[in-house]
Amino acid sequence: MSERGLLIVFSGPSGVGKGTVRQEIFSTPNHKFEYSVSMTTRPQRPGEVDGVDYHFRSREEFEELIKKGEMLEYAEYVGNYYGTPLTYVNETLDKGIDVFLEIEVQGALQVKSKVPDGVFIFLTPPDLDELQDRLVGRGTDSQEVIKKRIERAKEEIALMSEYDYAVVNDEVAVAAERVKHIIETEHYRVERVIGHYRDMVKSTPKL
Amino acid sequence: MSERGLLIVFSGPSGVGKGTVRQEIFSTPNHKFEYSVSMTTRPQRPGEVDGVDYHFRSREEFEELIKKGEMLEYAEYVGNYYGTPLTYVNETLDKGIDVFLEIEVQGALQVKSKVPDGVFIFLTPPDLDELQDRLVGRGTDSQEVIKKRIERAKEEIALMSEYDYAVVNDEVAVAAERVKHIIETEHYRVERVIGHYRDMVKSTPKL
Numbered sequence: 001m002s003e004r005g006l007l008i009v010f011s012g013p014s015g016v017g018k019g020t021v022r023q024e025i026f027s028t029p030n031h032k033f034e035y036s037v038s039m040t041t042r043p044q045r046p047g048e049v050d051g052v053d054y055h056f057r058s059r060e061e062f063e064e065l066i067k068k069g070e071m072l073e074y075a076e077y078v079g080n081y082y083g084t085p086l087t088y089v090n091e092t093l094d095k096g097i098d099v100f101l102e103i104e105v106q107g108a109l110q111v112k113s114k115v116p117d118g119v120f121i122f123l124t125p126p127d128l129d130e131l132q133d134r135l136v137g138r139g140t141d142s143q144e145v146i147k148k149r150i151e152r153a154k155e156e157i158a159l160m161s162e163y164d165y166a167v168v169n170d171e172v173a174v175a176a177e178r179v180k181h182i183i184e185t186e187h188y189r190v191e192r193v194i195g196h197y198r199d200m201v202k203s204t205p206k207l
Numbered sequence: 208m209s210e211r212g213l214l215i216v217f218s219g220p221s222g223v224g225k226g227t228v229r230q231e232i233f234s235t236p237n238h239k240f241e242y243s244v245s246m247t248t249r250p251q252r253p254g255e256v257d258g259v260d261y262h263f264r265s266r267e268e269f270e271e272l273i274k275k276g277e278m279l280e281y282a283e284y285v286g287n288y289y290g291t292p293l294t295y296v297n298e299t300l301d302k303g304i305d306v307f308l309e310i311e312v313q314g315a316l317q318v319k320s321k322v323p324d325g326v327f328i329f330l331t332p333p334d335l336d337e338l339q340d341r342l343v344g345r346g347t348d349s350q351e352v353i354k355k356r357i358e359r360a361k362e363e364i365a366l367m368s369e370y371d372y373a374v375v376n377d378e379v380a381v382a383a384e385r386v387k388h389i390i391e392t393e394h395y396r397v398e399r400v401i402g403h404y405r406d407m408v409k410s411t412p413k414l
Binding site for chain 1: 392
């Protein structure tokens with residue numbers, strides 16, 4: 001069976017805890033998907049390993065990959081590039097192995113436009129659920145703070161509509177479990193497996 | 208939060224083991240969905256409990272419900288009606304509780320036309336996966352038998368395309384677990400939760 005792997009895009013607003021949940025997901029040995037290590041031009045920090053924490057590259061090398069169309073997504077933060085090299089992703093998917101990206105919202109939207117059949121998971125902050133009650137109930141925040149929180153929530157919700165799933169990060173282990181179940185059940189979706197069944201029937205011997 | 212429950216339609220070819228997997232799903236206490244008991248006009252058998260195994264009704268009562276449009280789906284087998292009463296399903300969904308139907312393929316297609324946003328899960332026989340290998344490999348079946356098997360597989364695949372998920376019944380406990388994960392992750396789908404987030408933001412106090 002030569003089904004292609006799924007591209008799993010795990011994203012959400014900065015500060016929501018994407019990295020922590022991702023580490024929890026990969027901390028158990030029974031996952032069947034591979035983590036795509038990001039590429040960056042920022043300097044390697046003590047303790048960081050090239051190819052594990054990031055692929056560390058020079059600005060020239062990174063821009064060469066952009067020019068050649070070999071970045072699935074990329075963005076510039078504080079003068080440094082961050083992005084996902086296309087080659088590793090494609091080679092792994094071609095082997096039938098799922099690839100897991102943990103990226104910022106801007107990058108996720110770039111991937112969405114290139115790989116619409118990816119699985120897009122949005123990690124939401126837990127307080128979003130309780131935002132209204134907390135804002136009304138505690139009555140301690142200044143109008144300015146409440147206004148900013150509502151604005152942020154509105155922005156997040158506008159971006160959420162581009163995703164397939166929203167997972168609340170109320171508890172890291174629970175959120176990680178939810179993400180793993182999403183990846184599992186995406187493999188049962190009829191549009192992903194029906195081709196396999198059709199091929200099988202087609203290739204049965206002529207009678 | 209007043210989110211409506213999900214209608215879960217669990218179906219598949221007769222003989223695939225739907226009842227066994229359904230019983231396994233409901234054997235654990237931690238499920239959050241309710242089983243919709245079917246209605247039938249066939250005579251109650253010793254040991255069967257009205258309202259548990261089936262709602263037992265007369266032919267006249269059943270036909271009255273059909274006439275009033277109060278059956279979500281129904282079919283006639285060997286001179287008896289079998290179907291799903293609409294009232295229980297709607298009342299339970301309105302309470303925000305998921306409803307689980309275990310029905311035949313014909314009934315599932317009726318539900319699909321009325322409730323397209325239900326979650327349609329197709330239980331497949333395990334040999335479908337291995338059909339080709341077995342047919343070619345063992346070389347013991349008559350051409351007639353092989354032909355029938357292929358025909359049946361083709362019919363099943365044609366119906367599968369109407370569903371959202373295909374779950375292989377290779378092992379009852381594993382299949383039940385897959386179905387439970389599907390029901391869980393359907394609640395994380397953005398189109399199901401985004402209304403809740405939007406309402407919440409809309410209803411925050413004016414500043």
